[in-house]
Amino acid sequence: MARICLSTQSYPPETGGVGVAASRLARTLARAGHDVHVVAPVLEAAGSAGGVRAAQEDGIHVHRVHHEPGSPEGMFALRALVRNLDREVGFDLFHGFFLTAVYPCVGALTQGGRPRPLIASIRGSDATVLKDNLMTRAPILSSLRRADWVTSVNHAYIGLCSEDVDIRDRASVIRNSVEPVSQATARWQLSGANRGIVGLVGELRAVKDVPLLVRGYARVPQGLRRGLVLGGYFTDAGEAAWTERLIGELGIRHETTLTGKFPHSAVFDLLRGLNVYVQSSAFEGLPNALLEAACLGIPLVATAVGGMAEILRDGESGLLVPHGDPAALGAAIRRVLEDDALALSLSRGALALAGELSPERESREWLGLYDRLLSAPPRCGRA
Numbered sequence: 001m002a003r004i005c006l007s008t009q010s011y012p013p014e015t016g017g018v019g020v021a022a023s024r025l026a027r028t029l030a031r032a033g034h035d036v037h038v039v040a041p042v043l044e045a046a047g048s049a050g051g052v053r054a055a056q057e058d059g060i061h062v063h064r065v066h067h068e069p070g071s072p073e074g075m076f077a078l079r080a081l082v083r084n085l086d087r088e089v090g091f092d093l094f095h096g097f098f099l100t101a102v103y104p105c106v107g108a109l110t111q112g113g114r115p116r117p118l119i120a121s122i123r124g125s126d127a128t129v130l131k132d133n134l135m136t137r138a139p140i141l142s143s144l145r146r147a148d149w150v151t152s153v154n155h156a157y158i159g160l161c162s163e164d165v166d167i168r169d170r171a172s173v174i175r176n177s178v179e180p181v182s183q184a185t186a187r188w189q190l191s192g193a194n195r196g197i198v199g200l201v202g203e204l205r206a207v208k209d210v211p212l213l214v215r216g217y218a219r220v221p222q223g224l225r226r227g228l229v230l231g232g233y234f235t236d237a238g239e240a241a242w243t244e245r246l247i248g249e250l251g252i253r254h255e256t257t258l259t260g261k262f263p264h265s266a267v268f269d270l271l272r273g274l275n276v277y278v279q280s281s282a283f284e285g286l287p288n289a290l291l292e293a294a295c296l297g298i299p300l301v302a303t304a305v306g307g308m309a310e311i312l313r314d315g316e317s318g319l320l321v322p323h324g325d326p327a328a329l330g331a332a333i334r335r336v337l338e339d340d341a342l343a344l345s346l347s348r349g350a351l352a353l354a355g356e357l358s359p360e361r362e363s364r365e366w367l368g369l370y371d372r373l374l375s376a377p378p379r380c381g382r383a
Contacts, residue, residue: 002092002374003035005082007105009098009126011040011062016203017288018123020264021176022097028363029370030059037061037089039082039104041074052081075139078104086111093374095119099126100136102143109146109378117378119369120147124285124306125207127157130164141165148379149369153286154307170379172369175307177362178291178354181268187351188272188297190343196226197275198333199257201267202289204234209303210243212326213280218250219330224337228256231270271296275343276336282323284308295354299346301332311357317349 006026010019022038029036042064054063065081067074078101085091086108093116094109096102102120109118120143130140144150144165151174152158158171181187198217204210210230217228234240247256259270267289271277277293279302286307293300300318302308312318319335321328336343 001033001035002370003037003089004029004370005037005039005085005089005091005094005105005108007039007078007082007094007096007101009041009101009123011038011064014042017176017285018098020288021123024177024359024362025097025366026060027058028366032367034370035061035089037063037085037091039063039065039078039085041078042066043068043074052077075100075103079107083108083111090114091116093117093119093370095121096143096147097121098123099130099140099143102147103139106139106143106146115378117148117373117376118143118146119373120144120150122150122152122157122161122285124153124157124287125205125283127152127160127285128207128283130161146379148373151369154310156306156310157285172365174362174365174369175311175357176286176288176291177357177359178288178295179359180354181295185268185296186272188347190275190340194273194275196224196337197229197273198225198227198278198337199229199231199270199274200278200280200289201231201270201292202287204230204232204239204243206236206239207281207283209280209282209323210234210239211246212282212303212324212329213278214243214246214250214252214256215326216278216280216329216333218252219326220334220337224334225255226275228252229270229274230256230258231262231267232259233261267292268296271298274298276301276333278329278333279303279308280323280329281305281308286311291354291357294350297347297351299336299343300350301329301336303329311353313349313353316346317353318346 008022010016012019012023026036052065065077082104094105096105150167150171162168247253271293277298277300279290284306303323304320305323314320319332321332
């Protein structure tokens, strides 16, 4: 049994893709017999109590650092927590699940004169944070240089990060997986209730480029479109205001539904209410929401970026369009809405894709990587 420190940018009950994937990995490691300690930040409003709160959840030790949004105290508190936990537990391996979550582990790597291996995982928007955010760029670069192994959900982000730190000889792709739906869970069917309904689900972050989806939807003829569902909530007030203004100017306010926050248990019901699922992201790792739509067999339309460009076969498991082209996006949505045969064919392709991305495959790849690193001298030790 190995003692694992899993530092992640997000963890349930947060519903974002990083949190869902981190929880899936933590459960995999715990089932394999490892002693797993998860360290994660929790953003709280100014004036909240803050501090560290620990709990046992499904056999996993979860340590949450509560701090104000935008405060540098959060990163320092995470770093101190990892060092203190390591003194108590004596970790055998550290894993930063999101590039900014690697840095808290770096200070503990050689603590007590015993170097340990470090995994850095690129999950999605963190690859662009490396390029665009000067405050976190230096810590990310330091983390990538120290990492024994780097994983990504797509090949594109390994190449992007290698422009700054060449990681290609110690990197691999481990894609997200999706749980197959149970026999009791109804798969998608085209019906009068969902015909003409277009939408997406998840945290509506700026990288998802919801305004592009709004523009594309507005270009679909009114006789084909019946509603736009934005299943989730905006994490950026400016993005929310911009989208709201655009919806009004395009005259589709009465057709648009913004659900706000909802429990993850409601995801499948929202998805089955769509005629086509659209992921209009500017950048993307490999979104869990798109995979959940695929496992129900919902026809997919997506921008050809990140992992979506690598796993979707255009015309078979989805329709791919270039990012930033509302006309192309609208045309792809229209193709699905006006051609039931195409919609059903894409549905079958989405189901086949979901079958390829099984939890068993993802678990084997993670456990194989852990076993290999735990049995080899870490890079900091060799150095």
